[in-house]
Amino acid sequence: xxxxxxxxxxxxxxxxxxxxxxxxxxxxxxxxxxxxxxxxxxxxxxxxxxxxxxxxxxxxxxxxxxxxxxxxxxxxxxxxxxxxxxxxxxxxxxxxxxxxxxxxxxxxxxxxxxxxxxxxxxxxxxxxxxxxxxxxxxxxxxxxxxxxxxxxxxxxxxxxxxxxxxxxxxxxxxxxxxxxxxxxxxxxxxxxxxxxxxxxxxxxxxxxxxxxxxxxxxxxxxxxxxxxxxxxxxxxxxxxxxxxxxxxxxxxxxxxxxxxxxxxxxxxxxxxxxxxxxxxxxxxxxxxxxxxxxxxxxxxxxxxxxxxxxxxxxxxxxxxxxxxxxxxxxxxxxxxxxxxxxxxxxxxxxxxxxxxxxxxxxxxxxxxxxxxxxxxxxxxxxxxxxxxxxxxxxxxxxxxxxxxxxxxxxxxxxxxxxxxxxxxxxxxxxxxxxxxxxxxxxxxxxxxxxxxxxxxxxxxxxxxxxxxxxxxxxxxxxxxxxxxxxxxxxxxx
Amino acid sequence: xxxxxxxxxxxxxxxxxxxxxxxxxxxxxxxxxxxxxxxxxxxxxxxxxxxxxxxxxxxxxxxxxxxxxxxxxxxxxxxxxxxxxxxxxxxxxxxxxxxxxxxxxxxxxxxxxxxxxxxxxxxxxxxxxxxxxxxxxxxxxxxxxxxxxxxxxxxxxxxxxxxxxxxxxxxxxxxxxxxxxxxxxxxxxxxxxxxxxxxxxxxxxxxxxxxxxxxxxxxxxxxxxxxxxxxxxxxxxxxxxxxxxxxxxxxxxxxxxxxxxxxxxxxxxxxxxxxxxxxxxxxxxxxxxxxxxxxxxxxxx
Numbered sequence: 001x002x003x004x005x006x007x008x009x010x011x012x013x014x015x016x017x018x019x020x021x022x023x024x025x026x027x028x029x030x031x032x033x034x035x036x037x038x039x040x041x042x043x044x045x046x047x048x049x050x051x052x053x054x055x056x057x058x059x060x061x062x063x064x065x066x067x068x069x070x071x072x073x074x075x076x077x078x079x080x081x082x083x084x085x086x087x088x089x090x091x092x093x094x095x096x097x098x099x100x101x102x103x104x105x106x107x108x109x110x111x112x113x114x115x116x117x118x119x120x121x122x123x124x125x126x127x128x129x130x131x132x133x134x135x136x137x138x139x140x141x142x143x144x145x146x147x148x149x150x151x152x153x154x155x156x157x158x159x160x161x162x163x164x165x166x167x168x169x170x171x172x173x174x175x176x177x178x179x180x181x182x183x184x185x186x187x188x189x190x191x192x193x194x195x196x197x198x199x200x201x202x203x204x205x206x207x208x209x210x211x212x213x214x215x216x217x218x219x220x221x222x223x224x225x226x227x228x229x230x231x232x233x234x235x236x237x238x239x240x241x242x243x244x245x246x247x248x249x250x251x252x253x254x255x256x257x258x259x260x261x262x263x264x265x266x267x268x269x270x271x272x273x274x275x276x277x278x279x280x281x282x283x284x285x286x287x288x289x290x291x292x293x294x295x296x297x298x299x300x301x302x303x304x305x306x307x308x309x310x311x312x313x314x315x316x317x318x319x320x321x322x323x324x325x326x327x328x329x330x331x332x333x334x335x336x337x338x339x340x341x342x343x344x345x346x347x348x349x350x351x352x353x354x355x356x357x358x359x360x361x362x363x364x365x366x367x368x369x370x371x372x373x374x375x376x377x378x379x380x381x382x383x384x385x386x387x388x389x390x391x392x393x394x395x396x397x398x399x400x401x402x403x404x405x406x407x408x409x410x411x412x413x414x415x416x417x418x419x420x421x422x423x424x425x426x427x428x429x430x431x432x433x434x435x436x437x438x439x440x441x442x443x444x445x446x447x448x449x450x451x452x453x454x455x456x457x458x459x460x461x462x463x464x465x466x467x468x469x470x471x472x473x474x475x476x477x478x479x480x481x482x483x484x485x486x487x488x489x490x491x492x493x
Numbered sequence: 494x495x496x497x498x499x500x501x502x503x504x505x506x507x508x509x510x511x512x513x514x515x516x517x518x519x520x521x522x523x524x525x526x527x528x529x530x531x532x533x534x535x536x537x538x539x540x541x542x543x544x545x546x547x548x549x550x551x552x553x554x555x556x557x558x559x560x561x562x563x564x565x566x567x568x569x570x571x572x573x574x575x576x577x578x579x580x581x582x583x584x585x586x587x588x589x590x591x592x593x594x595x596x597x598x599x600x601x602x603x604x605x606x607x608x609x610x611x612x613x614x615x616x617x618x619x620x621x622x623x624x625x626x627x628x629x630x631x632x633x634x635x636x637x638x639x640x641x642x643x644x645x646x647x648x649x650x651x652x653x654x655x656x657x658x659x660x661x662x663x664x665x666x667x668x669x670x671x672x673x674x675x676x677x678x679x680x681x682x683x684x685x686x687x688x689x690x691x692x693x694x695x696x697x698x699x700x701x702x703x704x705x706x707x708x709x710x711x712x713x714x715x716x717x718x719x720x721x722x723x724x725x726x727x728x729x730x731x732x733x734x735x736x737x738x739x740x741x742x743x744x745x746x747x748x749x750x751x752x753x754x755x756x757x758x759x760x761x762x763x764x765x766x767x768x769x770x771x772x773x774x775x776x777x778x779x780x781x782x783x784x785x786x787x788x789x790x791x792x793x794x
Binding site: 033051053262 | 648692694695698702709712716723725730733738747755759760780784
């Protein structure tokens, strides 16, 4: 023993091992975990409020905080170094803590200490004693059989003239803490895998009748065959749908209609319906009749600089070093009518031709084109073929999703098992009592400050009382939370 | 359909009355018996000295019986109000704050009544029914147009997920409200040790048991929300304010669960964390009023 103490002291004197020991204990500490989770919660709160009007209210109420609030809005908490740091610390803490707790939990499950002391039973918050009208061996057998019927595992050991009995149930549920904590790490891994190996294009626009490449090395392209929408009486979109055709390396591989809650998946790539808008189909030819452009442009991603109610778009013509700016009719005429100087009608588009490149002319020929009537501007013929729509999709590939689903399953499963199958333990000591073959039993649960555990114990005692046809004497301590020296509230105040 | 909506509204009105009656009864029961005494003494000098005293005692059993009866009335009326609205809308009625709050009143009263039955204590009702009454008043304050059943906007058109995701949120919030009530009474009991209130030990257990329902439920809310977001928005997590507010709430209760195994924290400090947790619930619940982002619906923006 003395040798062991010396060796232990020797270990502590080694600076490196002392440091390792301290770091290990830090990561195993529940107190540290509480602080880490609390810091994470505070950062999440700061980030959450950033997406709200609350900081602005603070700045309005306390003008001196204006600069701080501006910085608050500018700080992307969830992608900041402190946030990543605390996540990393928590991940390490979960890993180290799991490694540290696993052997102890395994011992509790497989090799629990059966022997107990009379002091433990005497000092327990609740305990029960009885004199059973049976010899000790039969009493222990009946006790074990009764608890086994209530799903307890019962283990007994002889210590002198006494028999010590340990009973527990739901012992395997103690392992559920591991999948739960593993799930938290897996969620982070899933996020990292998704960010590192996936992609997400948030603004993938396809005008009706057009085809767009997905890119990102997928070899996929998508055609919007048709766009359908329906509207409520109050002017809010009731539903909208894109009829898509998917091509892989030019070959049609899938044809599907998608809505907001029904995306289309092919391989690891998924297309999500996000929004939609107005589009216009144009045909542009040069003086020799060669087609420079025959497609649709989306209107609405841009707005006319002089009138925000007028959707606008751009046609690029790199082969002739030109660009055509297109402005559609005002969408909301009653609003600021003085800004609607173009006064376009349905079936009309304003176009302005701009030369690009170093020798571009500052001359900007423009005009109003009427649907179906080509107009010559700056040497090119511009025809507004028809109005149409564009669909706004998201295209994403996230290889972290299966990891996330696994984590979700482990997280909820782990929590449910931990909470609803609590490990219940009862210790008992059986003693022979007198020459008539009676047995004295004293028992108590391991349920300190655990009201439900103590209630389960009382229920077990009730069942045992029925089995032995003997009244058990239950001793209960006072409420453990009531501080010493406290007195009940006086009846007259 | 209009008839069902009207019936649902009448049932909500009945719920409000029952909640108010239950609240009065639970408060009377929770406070206990009080007798005020005034005594006037005449001094030899001819002056009169007045003294007042209050006598406290255990509550009357009949107040408790009435409280329980009205509590069950509230739960049943609210349940039918939600059911009839669900029949009228052909979905889980959770598309705006009126529907969501009505369902919350139902689950809150039901959850509390079940806790009352399981633990055989009624005093928590004084706090839980205060919250329920506050919710009823909030419901009455909402614009009448929100009482109409509207078609879902495209983002919400996923009936199975909306029903389960929002139901889980309501159960989580309701059980957190019960844990909040237990924490308040726990702190009172710790300081006053009132003989007719439940023991602090039991109140601690009620708070914990309520969180063992709410915490996995809120985890389920976050997960099902992610499943839905993955389908509708193309990403299972977008750092949307409503998402992160729910995450914040979950983390606060995560702190609470860890403190229970920490010497010196279990008890008073844990109870304080439960109170902070419920403030976080309120923050998440009413977030639609001040959050932008993807969850900016609910009829209040």
